Each structure stands twice: as structure tokens, then as C-alpha cells.
Amino acid sequence: MSLGRIFWIFFRAGLAFGGGLGILAVLEREVVTRRHIVTREEFLTTYALGRIVPTGTMTAVAVGIGHRLGGFGGTVAALLGLTLPAFVSTVGLTAAYRQLQDTRGFALLSVTLLPAALSLVVAAAVNLARSAIDRRPEMVLAVAALIASLLFHVNPAIILLASGLGGALLLGPPTSA
Amino acid sequence: MTLGQLVGLVLLFNAMTFGNGPVMIPLLRESLVSGRGVLTTDELLYAFTVARITPGPANSYVASIGYMLFGLPGAALCALAVVVPGYLMLPLQYGYGLLRSARAVSGFTRGLIGASVGLIFAASIEMARGSLTTPGSWIVFVLAIVAATVLRWNTLLVLLVPSAIGLMLSALL
Structure with missing residues (x-):
């Protein structure tokens, strides 16, 4: 895949609102649902590996998918596309700090773009869950991970490693399910 | 404080927290606001808010802090x-x-796939708690869900049309 195309896909994801999850939602639509570049399982595995890397998850996912699509150049194109919109708008708004601090525009975002962005996140979560939903062990692990994260605030990296080890000990290849 | 020291702190805190923005904030506050006194609490919160309301990764607030202290080279x-x-x-x-x-x-x-799905839902619920706080935001959320799943609109329309409706509602109410 051409570097320009990789840049474009990640630039679209980088325009997403709602932080890492918003980006995940757009990426899922672009590379899994629409273009079928990676399968749902590969996407989720990349996401899981990305969460283990000690930096922002989507940064690591961009490196992982960028590399698969276009080697080292692909990682640079993906990272540039992903971070450019955030960098330009963040620095621009910081430069305008004093002027913007008290305007009503900030308050309006909470009833406009942020909830709309959240809907994309939920839609992507449901879509990704389909790959796990028809297999009981994965469902159990998903619910356990949800509870561990939400109620007990267990570190996500620990949840992933524990779930992976549990899977390695108790589960075979997906075909046996 | 030098630019090198700031970059060192960002590298360290980022690795310690696995790039988790909200977890990094108390560490940065401790060292930049309370410790060295180079930033005010308001400036730190502004940087964090700006990163949340702008598109892209939420950890882009480190660019905002870099800009406040050292201009464009600091941000980059x-x-x-x-x-x-x-x-x-x-x-x-x-x-x-x-x-x-x-x-x-x-x-x-x-195992990884199962846990990933659970973690994505957990993060979505936490995000909903933070942003679905008014009736207006719920209306926009539901409209956008319908646009994304039932009507299968493209990403840009899913974001813009419900947002525009939310904007009109907030002007009327």
C-alpha cells in the first residue's frame, strides 16, 4: 500500500474526537469494516499488544498496522497522519490560551461533538465484540476484564496478560471451540 | 528547568503510566506545579482540556505543556x-x-481478544460517565448511534449531523 494512502487512513483516524477510543472506532471502520485490510481478530490482537506497550495504545497500534501495510515508511506515515491533527489543533489552541479561556464554545462541545464521538466508540465496541460473542470462553473473559477494569481498577496490561495466560493454559486453537 | 529535563520527565511518566493521560496528570502536577512551580494548576488543566476537545490522541496535552514552557520546539x-x-x-x-x-x-x-473486548467496553462506559451528563448530550448520542448503526452513514456525517442538532437544541433551550 502506498505511503500516501496509509497517511490518509491514519489522518482520518487522527481527526476523530474522543481520544484513543475515538481513534479506535474510526480505524476499525476504515481498516476492518470497509476496506477489509485486517481481520477483526488481527485488529483486536494488535490492540491488545498495543495496550501492553508502555505508551499511548493508539500510537503503538499505528506503528503495528503501519508496519504491516508499508514497512518502516508505513510506520512514519501512520504516526504522522495520526498525530498531525492533534498537534496542530492543540498547539494552536494553546497559543490562543488567554483569548479563548472564557468563551462559550468549550461548553458547547459537551452537547455536540463529544457525545457524537462516543456513539462511534460504542458502535465500534459492539462490532469488535461480535468476534468474541459466539465463543463462550472469550465472553467470560470479556466480562471478567470489564469488571476488573471498571470496578477494581486493575491495570489493563495485567488484565491482558492474565487473560492471555489463562487462555494459553485452558483454551486451544479457535477452531476447537 | 531545561527542555531536556522536561522531555525526560515526559518520557518517564509516559512509560510509568502506559501513556494513560488521566493517570499522568497527577504525576505532572506533582513535579511541574507543586515541585518546580513552572506551571500553574489552571495551565495544566487547560492543556488537558484542550487535548480532550481537540481531535486525535488525548496525550497530545504534553505538546500543549511543551508549548507553554518552551514554544514550538518544546511542543514538538x-x-x-x-x-x-x-x-x-x-x-x-x-x-x-x-x-x-x-x-x-x-x-x-x-484470551487477549476476550480481555480486549471487555476493556474496550469498560473504557466506553467510563467515557460515557464523563460526557453524557445532560439531556442534550444524550439526545445527540442516541441520534449518532442510530446514524452509525441503523442508517450506516459515513464517519463525518455521524459526527456532524447530530452535533448540529445538538447545537440547535442548546440554542433553543
């Missing part, structure tokens, strides 16, 4: 400091690919 280097560790993904992915066919690894993958 701080942004780079949270991107570069992403390359650890390459050896991880490579090693994973080598082992993939082993039986234990395919079990491990199934």
Missing part, C-alpha cells in the same frame, strides 16, 4: 517523546508472529 519534542516508545510494538509484534502457530499461543490470543 514533547509530542515526539510520547510517540517514539510506540516502536516497542515492532519487536513485540515480530516475536508474537513467530510464535503464533504454537497451540499455547493461539490460546493466549483468544
Whole structure:
């Protein structure tokens, strides 16, 4: 895949609102649902590996998918596309700090773009869950991970490693399910 | 404080928190606001808010802090400091690919996938708690869900049309 195309896909994801999850939602639509570049399982595995890397998850996912699509150049194109919109708008708004601090525009975002962005996140979560939903062990692990994260605030990296080890000990290849 | 020291702090805190923005804030506050006194609490919160309301990764607030302290070079280097560790993904992915066919690894993958789904839902719920706080935001959320799943609109329309309706509602109410 051409570097320009990789840049474009990640630039679209980088325009997403709602932080890492918003980006995940757009990426899922672009590379899994629409273009079928990676399968749902590969996407989720990349996401899981990305969460283990000690930096922002989507940064690591961009490196992982960028590399698969276009080697080292692909990682640079993906990272540039992903971070450019955030960098330009963040620095621009910081430069305008004093002027913007008290305007009503900030308050309006909470009833406009942020909830709309959240809907994309939920839609992507449901879509990704389909790959796990028809297999009981994965469902159990998903619910356990949800509870561990939400109620007990267990570190996500620990949840992933524990779930992976549990899977390695108790589960075979997906075909046996 | 020098630019090198700031970049060092960002690298360290980013690795300690696995790039989790909200967790990094108390660490930055401790060292930049209380410790060295180079930033005010308001400036730190502004940087954090700006990163949340702008598109893209939420950890882009480190660019905002870099800009406040050292201008454009500060912004660029701080942004780079949270991107570069992403390359650890390459050896991880490579090693994973080598082992993939082993039986234990395919079990491990199934475990990872299950936990990923759970974690994505957990993060969505936390995000909803933070942003669905008014009736207006709920209306926009539901409209956008319908646009994304039932009507299957493209991403830009899903964001813009419900947002515009939310804007009109907030002007009327």
C-alpha cells in the first residue's frame, strides 16, 4: 500500500474526537469494516499488544498496522497522519490560551461533538465484540476484564496478560471451540 | 528547568503510566506545579482540556505543556517523546508472529481478544460517565448511534449531523 494512502487512513483516524477510543472506532471502520485490510481478530490482537506497550495504545497500534501495510515508511506515515491533527489543533489552541479561556464554545462541545464521538466508540465496541460473542470462553473473559477494569481498577496490561495466560493454559486453537 | 529535563520527565511518566493521560496528570502536577512551580494548576488543566476537545490522541496535552514552557520546539519534542516508545510494538509484534502457530499461543490470543473486548467496553462506559451528563448530550448520542448503526452513514456525517442538532437544541433551550 502506498505511503500516501496509509497517511490518509491514519489522518482520518487522527481527526476523530474522543481520544484513543475515538481513534479506535474510526480505524476499525476504515481498516476492518470497509476496506477489509485486517481481520477483526488481527485488529483486536494488535490492540491488545498495543495496550501492553508502555505508551499511548493508539500510537503503538499505528506503528503495528503501519508496519504491516508499508514497512518502516508505513510506520512514519501512520504516526504522522495520526498525530498531525492533534498537534496542530492543540498547539494552536494553546497559543490562543488567554483569548479563548472564557468563551462559550468549550461548553458547547459537551452537547455536540463529544457525545457524537462516543456513539462511534460504542458502535465500534459492539462490532469488535461480535468476534468474541459466539465463543463462550472469550465472553467470560470479556466480562471478567470489564469488571476488573471498571470496578477494581486493575491495570489493563495485567488484565491482558492474565487473560492471555489463562487462555494459553485452558483454551486451544479457535477452531476447537 | 531545561527542555531536556522536561522531555525526560515526559518520557518517564509516559512509560510509568502506559501513556494513560488521566493517570499522568497527577504525576505532572506533582513535579511541574507543586515541585518546580513552572506551571500553574489552571495551565495544566487547560492543556488537558484542550487535548480532550481537540481531535486525535488525548496525550497530545504534553505538546500543549511543551508549548507553554518552551514554544514550538518544546511542543514538538514533547509530542515526539510520547510517540517514539510506540516502536516497542515492532519487536513485540515480530516475536508474537513467530510464535503464533504454537497451540499455547493461539490460546493466549483468544484470551487477549476476550480481555480486549471487555476493556474496550469498560473504557466506553467510563467515557460515557464523563460526557453524557445532560439531556442534550444524550439526545445527540442516541441520534449518532442510530446514524452509525441503523442508517450506516459515513464517519463525518455521524459526527456532524447530530452535533448540529445538538447545537440547535442548546440554542433553543
